[in-house]
Amino acid sequence: MNSPTLARCGLWLRRLAEAAMALGMAGMVLAVFTNVVLRYVFDTGIVFYEELSRLLFVWLVCIGAIVASVEHKHLGFDMLTSRLKGWPRTACAVLARLGIAYVMVLMAIGSWRQVEAGMESRSTVIGYPLALAAASTLVLAVGMLAVLAVQVLQRERPGAPHGKDEGQVE
Numbered sequence: 001m002n003s004p005t006l007a008r009c010g011l012w013l014r015r016l017a018e019a020a021m022a023l024g025m026a027g028m029v030l031a032v033f034t035n036v037v038l039r040y041v042f043d044t045g046i047v048f049y050e051e052l053s054r055l056l057f058v059w060l061v062c063i064g065a066i067v068a069s070v071e072h073k074h075l076g077f078d079m080l081t082s083r084l085k086g087w088p089r090t091a092c093a094v095l096a097r098l099g100i101a102y103v104m105v106l107m108a109i110g111s112w113r114q115v116e117a118g119m120e121s122r123s124t125v126i127g128y129p130l131a132l133a134a135a136s137t138l139v140l141a142v143g144m145l146a147v148l149a150v151q152v153l154q155r156e157r158p159g160a161p162h163g164k165d166e167g168q169v170e
């Protein structure tokens with residue numbers, strides 16, 4: 001796949017993720033606001049909305065973590081690596097990426113097992129398969145592995161501004 005096609009695909013996926021986050025946030029705000037009004041005005045609430053807002057929040061966090069990784073806005077600690085030059089810096093970057101990949105593979109395996117286990121279990125109120133909640137971390141792990149693979153293929157320096165590498169100038 002050539003670079004412009006890859007860039008269009010990435011942009012499309014990013015917009016899809018941002019749209020999913022916006023819809024999830026809107027659903028959460030509506031559910032929580034409705035329950036707050038019902039509790040304070042009518043001394044009641046809709047239990048369905050509580051469970052729905054929790055599910056949406058989990059998905060929102062997982063999708064948001066992938067988007068943050070793409071935009072290089074995730075948390076990072078670079079007090080040591082920012083001071084390194086040459087091969088030590090490259091070695092640290094390689095080790096960091098290998099560590100991230102290892103953890104994401106473990107997360108994907110564990111999440112898949114949770115998805116399998118959750119297929120037969122249902123949520124208490126809404127009744128959706130609990131695999132739906134576990135699938136969020138599976139999507140997170142696979143998404144972060146994909147982002148990592150793209151960064152490695154594009155030879156991006158960890159922590160570099162989006163789309164910039166060590167040898168590039170703004």
